[in-house]
Amino acid sequence: MKKVIYLFIIFYFSSCVNSGTEKNLYYGKKENKCEIHRVLKKDIPIGDSISVLTNYIQYVKEDDLLLFYNQYDNSIYAFNYEQGTLNKSIQLRKEGNNGVGEIQGFSYVNRDSIFVYNYEMFTLFLVNSSATVLWKKRLPMDEISEKGFLPAYPWLQTNCPMVYWNNKLILGGFGATESEKESSSNLPVTTIYEFQKDTVLLANNYPSQYQQYNWGGAFFRMPYFDVNKDNGTILVSFPQDHNLYVYSLYEFIQKKYYAGCNQIKQINAYDQKKGEIIDQERAYKWYLNTPSYRNIHYDPYRKLYYRLACLPANETLKKKYTIGIRPIILIVMDEYLRYLGECVLPDNIELRYTNSFVTKDGLNIQVLTDNEDLMTFYQFEVNIHE
Numbered sequence: 001m002k003k004v005i006y007l008f009i010i011f012y013f014s015s016c017v018n019s020g021t022e023k024n025l026y027y028g029k030k031e032n033k034c035e036i037h038r039v040l041k042k043d044i045p046i047g048d049s050i051s052v053l054t055n056y057i058q059y060v061k062e063d064d065l066l067l068f069y070n071q072y073d074n075s076i077y078a079f080n081y082e083q084g085t086l087n088k089s090i091q092l093r094k095e096g097n098n099g100v101g102e103i104q105g106f107s108y109v110n111r112d113s114i115f116v117y118n119y120e121m122f123t124l125f126l127v128n129s130s131a132t133v134l135w136k137k138r139l140p141m142d143e144i145s146e147k148g149f150l151p152a153y154p155w156l157q158t159n160c161p162m163v164y165w166n167n168k169l170i171l172g173g174f175g176a177t178e179s180e181k182e183s184s185s186n187l188p189v190t191t192i193y194e195f196q197k198d199t200v201l202l203a204n205n206y207p208s209q210y211q212q213y214n215w216g217g218a219f220f221r222m223p224y225f226d227v228n229k230d231n232g233t234i235l236v237s238f239p240q241d242h243n244l245y246v247y248s249l250y251e252f253i254q255k256k257y258y259a260g261c262n263q264i265k266q267i268n269a270y271d272q273k274k275g276e277i278i279d280q281e282r283a284y285k286w287y288l289n290t291p292s293y294r295n296i297h298y299d300p301y302r303k304l305y306y307r308l309a310c311l312p313a314n315e316t317l318k319k320k321y322t323i324g325i326r327p328i329i330l331i332v333m334d335e336y337l338r339y340l341g342e343c344v345l346p347d348n349i350e351l352r353y354t355n356s357f358v359t360k361d362g363l364n365i366q367v368l369t370d371n372e373d374l375m376t377f378y379q380f381e382v383n384i385h386e
Contacts, residue, residue: 032341034332038378076090092131101123107161158357165227170249172190175187184211190225203247225237244305294310297363306331310329311328313326328344361379
């Protein structure tokens with residue numbers, strides 16, 4: 001009898017541990033048709049006025065402009081990417097009639113239409129290249145934040161940008177807490193703002209595993225997104241989900257596609273119940289040693305999709321670099337979001353993969369070097385074998 005009880009206890013606790021797992025149903029089953037090659041290195045002289053650790057950049061393919069937000073002087077710097085030369089700098093005022101405070105990110109449409117976002121005030125400003133404020137609007141989300149409803153207010157960074165599309169602004173956010181009140185419908189992470197009507201549409205809730213398990217809270221739950229402007233869809237990459245979620249801006253429906261890494265068998269949840277106080281230092285160590293997914297990019301030149309994934313922390317890289325301490329995988333999908341293959345990115349450079357974007361030359365990823373007067377990017381090209 002004691003033996004039966006003992007076996008039952010073992011089975012019970014084993015079941016509890018396994019229940020906090022997001023398994024990859026296609027682990028090791030996909031054919032890899034991809035190879036990756038570095039094609040170019042791009043150095044942009046920024047001097048000592050711009051920090052290489054900027055959290056927000058935007059590439060504008062129509063003008064071949066690469067724009068940086070520099071927090072230290074609250075300015076946007078626009079460079080011609082091909083030539084690596086400074087095109088213009090826009091110093092945003094913090095106070096006065098043209099004050100925007102300290103912004104978090106922006107969306108450059110043209111010289112006369114630059115949208116900037118102040119997170120502290122949840123306010124959008126439209127400015128021109130002379131930093132003149134044309135209008136300002138606080139996101140109309142206060143009345144949406146009803147009891148029991150937890151919309152994720154926008155939080156901008158390069159891999160979670162503000163995107164202008166068809167007179168709308170698309171912004172992403174995240175639910176930073178592991179709330180027991182979270183459901184499949186009360187924590188949308190995408191804000192679609194129709195500024196001419198001053199209306200907001202919220203979309204893309206967290207998948208079911210986020211309601212079931214604890215994922216460490218804070219930025220460990222940060223979704224990443226991109227917009228395919230060719231077909232009007234938003235692509236959302238949740239860090240603890242092997243799938244990609246695609247939301248149609250025409251039909252207002254979401255579809256799910258497999259976009260997992262062939263080298264990630266499963267993602268184990270954080271070993272605490274929701275609602276309990278999280279030790280952030282311990283959660284950070286767990287996160288470093290747990291595989292997860294990151295940026296998603298649409299490549300309009302090649303009609304491909306790229307998704308980045310991080311494998312568990314590598315001790316060799318941890319000793320070698322301050323930031324690039326995890327092996328990074330590039331997952332490639334075709335225009336119909338069918339898996340084509342994946343590639344391991346080089347580990348002999350310190351990739352700051354949060355700052356990445358697509359140009360005609362390929363996928364560009366920032367590289368940290370000892371020269372802080374240069375913003376350096378490596379450009380990678382994917383070769384696909386039929």
